[in-house]
Amino acid sequence: MKLISCTRGERLKRTTMAAEHNNNALHNGTGLHSDLARKFNKDEDRVDWHDETLWWIRQKRDKITHGIPNWEALREAGSQIKHHTLSNLNEYLVQFEEQCQKNGVTVHWAADAQEHNEIVLSILKKHSVDKIVKSKSMLTEECHLNDYLQHNGVEVVDTDLGERIVQLAGEPPSHIVLPCIHWKKEEIGELFHQFMGTPKGNADPQFLTHAARLNLREKFLTRKIAMTGVNFAVAETGEMVVCTNEGNADMGAHLADVHIACMGMEKLIAKREHLGVFLRLLTRSATGQPITTYSSHFKKPREGQEMHVVIVDNGRSVQLGRESFRNSLKCIRCGACMNTCPVYRRSGGHSYHNAIAGPIGSILAPNLDMKKYADLPFASTLCGSCSNVCPVKIDIHDQLYKWRQEIVKNGYSPKTKTIAMKAMAFTLSSPTRYQIAGKAGRFVLKNMPFAVNNKFNPWYNEREMPAVPKESFTEWYKKNKGGK
Amino acid sequence: MSSRDKILNAVKAAQPDKQPLPDLSAIPLKFDDAVAKFIEVLSTIGATVKRLPKDRFQSELMDDIGEGKNVVNTISEFVLDFASPDKTVAPQTYDNLDYSIIPGQLGVAENGAIWVTDTEFQIRALPFICEHLILVISAETIVHNMHEAYDKIGIDNPGFGAFIAGPSKTADIEQSLVLGAHGPRFMTAYVLE
Amino acid sequence: MKVGLFIPCYVDQFYPNVAIATLQLLEKHGCEVVFPLKQTCCGQPMANSGYEHLTGGCNENFIDNFDVPVDYIVCPSGSCLLHVKEHLHAETRHEAAKAIRGKLYELTEFLVDVLHVKNLKASFPHKVGVHQSCHGQRGLKISSMTELVAPYFSKPESLLNLVEGIELIELDRKDECCGFGGTFCVAEEAVSAKMGKDRIKDHLKHEAEFITGADMSCLMHLQGILKRQGSKVEVKHIAEILNAG
Known part of the structure; x- marks a missing residue:
């Protein structure tokens, strides 16, 4: 795109090009998040409802953390423990494995999602089981385990109420802690009417929760294998801590003959005493509760039971090697960054088209597939609120900025955008070129996104353009202050 | 090469320079009255809390439970007229259990959590499968915060332990709090002095 | 100097x-x-x-x-x-x-x-809402942030409080991003505009006559929406208020 002085015809052409660029989300990545976000915003009342629900949780988080005078020191400690563990991860993984084996737990290692899924299926096959219950595990979402097992003839019942709701609806969770935060109770009532035979039109949360309790109780009592996620794995003891409010992980694991726990390898912490730090941080950050109802420490299988743990890499060792991004492995999956994110609240979890949505998802996803998720680091204003609420002080917004650089460097940015940026850099690097770029040096007017004055510019959909003053400050200064 | 070795090698090559562990001594949170704080917090998260002298516990408990209930008691200290856990039957047998009575090893003032282990309750499903969970702790075991709790618990506990704070709950439907998701719908803590 | x-x-x-x-x-x-x-x-x-x-x-x-x-x-x-x-x-x-x-x-x-400015010869007898721009606040730390457990302070507000006649309004969300975000404002136009509208709603609810802040880019975005809505509420950069009268 030519930016230096041009004929009227050329200028017209340029304006049309600029409009096209803007329409194609020129200034951004692939535009997918923005398209999905635009769809979500078609129903403004629903956006308001979604935003306010999550903001309410953010406020609960504020209220409870402000009651802990040394909250910031606690975050710092959490961050440092994670850093220490990551810096010794090799040794701690070996220690964890040894302890697990001592405890009678079988340890499996999965290099990627495929291997993880195959390991799980092989355990099921060994026991000739084709029906299982599973409590919340974002790792299994990341690995698309449900699809894999279903294709292999296994019925998986997600037992967390929110996960069960989205599972019945055929959707992935839209939030890591609040899987069906995008569903209204009337819609859930309808869903339950369809799948559980509850009376049509009954949308009372108490009633619906009780219906799900009865429905899932039968599953807990009859399934021979239960899967759970892992919130924290302790190298020192070989135990796995699973936190729930509903008690579904415990109902599954303690009633089944086989318990399979799946964990990303970054779930490790060095010592049991570190749980004191993380259990203080986790639920206060997540929902504003002082602690989850159940913080269950699974160490040994009960008599006659089998226990397995699957330790999964799936890109984590690569992320560990990326200095700019390794801090993302500190994440304890509390979801606070989602609740506080003004973009997440107004675009919904599904707009991130990744198992983990929101700010943290946007810095984890490009590590898995930079091309597919090239849009996510751009789905942010870089406001920085996410980094402030993060209980382990991940520099989320700085990493978003760094991913943008990485994505461009690796060629996953639209060519048109690169051309425009190069032209912009060329002009702005020289005051002379800048001043002759347009009449009276109004380069900004023609090139800044908020100033491209035509109806194709997305700025104009809901906003007026700023008025153009009769002289710039530079012109005023030269006139009034005698500058040259 | 096995996936195990592949992963461990990759991790070794990727991990950053060693960083020391932080000093945790500056973090603890203290209260003027830990027992009062414990009761306050646990009451706000859906549990009923009763503070009473140890010698009144038995009669109070019997009154609270009443007649004709399906109860399992795992406290050996008190001779109560209830069944003891039977490890010879499948845990599913305990579906429809009205009450589980379980001793807690300690309580945590900052969050109302009570630490329980399967050394006491023996059947791991018991605290979760019942309609109404009764946890019993001694007031003097209440600590201020989680750091103190783990100091006391140490690292040599048995196969399963849990912090339990209130009845099972969910707010997955429009953030409306409902007590009794999959586990107990009620929880009562007796704090004995 | x-x-x-x-x-x-x-x-x-x-x-x-x-x-x-x-x-x-x-x-x-x-x-x-x-x-x-x-x-x-x-x-x-x-x-x-x-x-x-x-x-x-x-x-x-x-x-x-x-x-x-x-x-x-x-x-x-x-x-x-x-x-x-x-x-x-x-x-x-x-x-x-x-x-x-x-x-x-x-x-x-x-x-x-x-400069340790302690008094200003400025007067601005209006109800004013302060928009905390994220980069100044969370980046440069010119104000405390609601996410952090730390004492309250605000350099912009401490200056505005020196202005005669000014009445600073309270907002429901004291430091939520306006959604400008540089190229975000067009690339994510739907969310950007919605964020801006929501910020304005908060200021209007508390009867602001002016919205001020230390970053003109956020104010320009809010101004664009205010004008489109036909609102009488105006934006003013903090320098204009501190220099008023």
Whole structure:
């Protein structure tokens, strides 16, 4: 795109090009998040409802953390423990494995999602089981385990109420802690009417929760294998801590003959005493509760039971090697960054088209597939609120900025955008070129996104353009202050 | 090469320079009255809390439970007229259990959590499968915060332990709090002095 | 003391009054102000779009302009200032870049921390809502942040409180992003506009007559929405209020 002085015809052409660029989300990545976000915003009342629900949780988080005078020191400690563990991860993984084996737990290692899924299926096959219950595990979402097992003839019942709701609806969770935060109770009532035979039109949360309790109780009592996620794995003891409010992980694991726990390898912490730090941080950050109802420490299988743990890499060792991004492995999956994110609240979890949505998802996803998720680091204003609420002080917004650089460097940015940026850099690097770029040096007017004055510019959909003053400050200064 | 070795090698090559562990001594949170704080917090998260002298516990408990209930008691200290856990039957047998009575090893003032282990309750499903969970702790075991709790618990506990704070709950439907998701719908803590 | 004035390109072009108010305010408080004339752009629009590697020329030009004998470099925009503070470097002029980074101040932090302004001869008898711009607040820390457990402070508000007749309103959400976000404002137009509308709703609910802030880019975005809505509420950069009357 030519930016230096041009004929009227050329200028017209340029304006049309600029409009096209803007329409194609020129200034951004692939535009997918923005398209999905635009769809979500078609129903403004629903956006308001979604935003306010999550903001309410953010406020609960504020209220409870402000009651802990040394909250910031606690975050710092959490961050440092994670850093220490990551810096010794090799040794701690070996220690964890040894302890697990001592405890009678079988340890499996999965290099990627495929291997993880195959390991799980092989355990099921060994026991000739084709029906299982599973409590919340974002790792299994990341690995698309449900699809894999279903294709292999296994019925998986997600037992967390929110996960069960989205599972019945055929959707992935839209939030890591609040899987069906995008569903209204009337819609859930309808869903339950369809799948559980509850009376049509009954949308009372108490009633619906009780219906799900009865429905899932039968599953807990009859399934021979239960899967759970892992919130924290302790190298020192070989135990796995699973936190729930509903008690579904415990109902599954303690009633089944086989318990399979799946964990990303970054779930490790060095010592049991570190749980004191993380259990203080986790639920206060997540929902504003002082602690989850159940913080269950699974160490040994009960008599006659089998226990397995699957330790999964799936890109984590690569992320560990990326200095700019390794801090993302500190994440304890509390979801606070989602609740506080003004973009997440107004675009919904599904707009991130990744198992983990929101700010943290946007810095984890490009590590898995930079091309597919090239849009996510751009789905942010870089406001920085996410980094402030993060209980382990991940520099989320700085990493978003760094991913943008990485994505461009690796060629996953639209060519048109690169051309425009190069032209912009060329002009702005020289005051002379800048001043002759347009009449009276109004380069900004023609090139800044908020100033491209035509109806194709997305700025104009809901906003007026700023008025153009009769002289710039530079012109005023030269006139009034005698500058040259 | 096995996936195990592949992963461990990759991790070794990727991990950053060693960083020391932080000093945790500056973090603890203290209260003027830990027992009062414990009761306050646990009451706000859906549990009923009763503070009473140890010698009144038995009669109070019997009154609270009443007649004709399906109860399992795992406290050996008190001779109560209830069944003891039977490890010879499948845990599913305990579906429809009205009450589980379980001793807690300690309580945590900052969050109302009570630490329980399967050394006491023996059947791991018991605290979760019942309609109404009764946890019993001694007031003097209440600590201020989680750091103190783990100091006391140490690292040599048995196969399963849990912090339990209130009845099972969910707010997955429009953030409306409902007590009794999959586990107990009620929880009562007796704090004995 | 001698102050170099760093005026962001869009302020120069669209909001000369903000730059003039900044200049006058600094002069009123005894600063000798120089405005290097060959400023273009700090490079942030490119850098935030993932093209920081193309901002070398902007960096060189910035150093050309500000490698001059001044004690401080002051800018009435937290966002542009933060970008330069965090990213200004040049391979062959490492020392010059470092020296410049050390002299950078956002306007309100300069007035509070360096000039220790305790009174202002300004009057603005209106109900005013303060928009906390994220880069000034969370980046430069010119105000405390609601997410952190820390004592409350706000450099912009402490200055506004010196203005005669002003009434600062309380907001429901004290420091939520307005959704401008540089190129985000067009690339994610739907969310950007919704965020802006929601911010405005909060200010209108609390009966603001003016919305002010230390970053004109956020205010420009809010102004665009206010105008489209036909609202009588106006935006004013904080320099204009501190320099009023």
